[in-house]
Amino acid sequence: MPNERQDGKLGASAATDAHGIHGAARNFQSSASHATTSNMPLHEKLMEIVIKRSILLPSCEIYGPQGGFFDYGPIGALIKHNVENAWREHFLLEDGFLEIESSLILPQAPLIASGHASNFTDPIVNCTKCKHRFRADALIEEKTNHKMEGASSSDIANKLAELKISCPDCKGALSDVGYFNMMFTTNVGPVDGNLAYLRPETAQGIFMDFQRIFRNSGSKLPLAIGQVGHSFRNEISPRQGLVRMREFTQMEIEYFFDPENPKMQNFANVADEKIPIIEVGKDEHRHKDKIAHLTASEAVSSGTVPNEIMAYFMAKQIKFYQMCGIPYEKMHFRKLAANETPHYSKGNFDLEVQTSYGLIETIGNAYRTDFDLSSHATHSKQDLAVLIDDGSKRRIIPHVVEPSMGVDRMFWCILEATYRPATKEKEWEWFDLPPVIAPYLACVFPLMKKDGMSEAAQQIVADLRSNHLAVQYSETGSIGKRYARADEIGVPYCMTIDYTTLEDKTVTLRFRNDGKQVRIKIDEIEQKLREYAKEGKVTVE
């Protein structure tokens, strides 16, 4: 389908139906209830856990179901924001790239230029007998091998009649051609105002803002602009939790450059980083032996990846995912075959991550050439060419490499990758989240409520918070129970105030992964926490 695939963008939609929390939670339960822990799929167990721990909530729960939407709860929102901020640090700030925040609502014109108005609209026919639904263009293409891309509705209807196509399942007669548009519509202005859409991706805002930002920031290429934000796609049947939602979050960058100079300034920083790449068809098995582990420079010199820019982003994505707790072995890029990419593409690489749902595509990297800017130039009648001031005085439309990442899908992959079942050593389920994305950096507990320990602990919490550290306080339940609750949401450090604290101004600092403790001075807490978090230290040793 022309959708994402065709335009080479990440389908980051994810939808989870959380229709009714009831629903989500219950379902999981009911399926879980009859299954033993060992044979319950991880995503079922996880969905139960994340709803129980306020990581995710079904949207609009009290009114019942609203499929394809999930809310992030208090814990989930903290983790998600940490991931997004880590992305900003890693992909924007580190290289001096720019960030914008563009409108969620777009008029029709730019989406006609981008191709979404036609590509996101599917011609649909139903069988009048068995009620099965089909893509009308797919039925024709199957029969004739003739591409129906861009065909009008009457063309499609005529072609169906001409070829005497009937229902492939039961041979029944087909209904008239109907249309389903993946984009949500709305109106701008008064009741019958202008038709508008909720953006199906964040990228178009960047293209439309390109010209002014280019002029305002030195009129030089390369220029990279990124954006984090929600996008919307009206999926027919959202499934699989966060994997296919109707409203989802994307982190996208458009890297604008001169095609005669496809360089990346900091490429040397990643030249020796390994990038796992596989070249197989969409439905073929990803056999481990077929994955090539090339360094970024090998990937470019071998011609596997079209240029340094793409290799740079791909190498950084692998590092970023590992930084967030997803192991190298669980992911690879798939190089899309020529017939899977749009005509203007010079290369598409999807990151696929192994999960309990199977492989999930979480990143789409696309070399989109000058397609988007050229198309917007034509449709808006604006000259979007820029002058290359290297003596050649060329005027060109910049080329674009677009790394597009789905936040929700990545979020789910992180949960799956860092989930740890109960063991003899730790008798509860927990998340091995890297400190940089943990919801709280630390929890502070008084060993008991009496003798001034509560007050001493609260003072420490207040001090840390005034220094902008995310810490949580708890005095209810036994100390062991509080450690368990901290582990359950992935908090890496716990500090306990005991009688010794009152004597010598030290606290115990417990590390999540081995449960071992060291004693540190109150004055040093802030510095130590920052230091350990930076190192990713989660055990005493």
Place this chain on the structure above:
RNA sequence: GCGGCUGUAGUCCAGCCUGGUAGGAUCUGAGCUUCCCAAGCUCGAGACCCGGGUUCAAAUCCCGGCAGCCGCACCA
């Protein structure tokens, strides 16, 4: 959208076949106790997806709706 399965406290389950006070665990709140890994005791709060039907009486039986899961289709 089609088919199968399912819907009981925040969570996990029992009760349904054979209609008659909805039970347990966990979680949670208060108190007591407790000097470090889900301890104990006391007290408290909390549920039959919605609507209709049958019946003296419905969580239970029947019909419809809604939702979820799985499969198909569709979709990244």
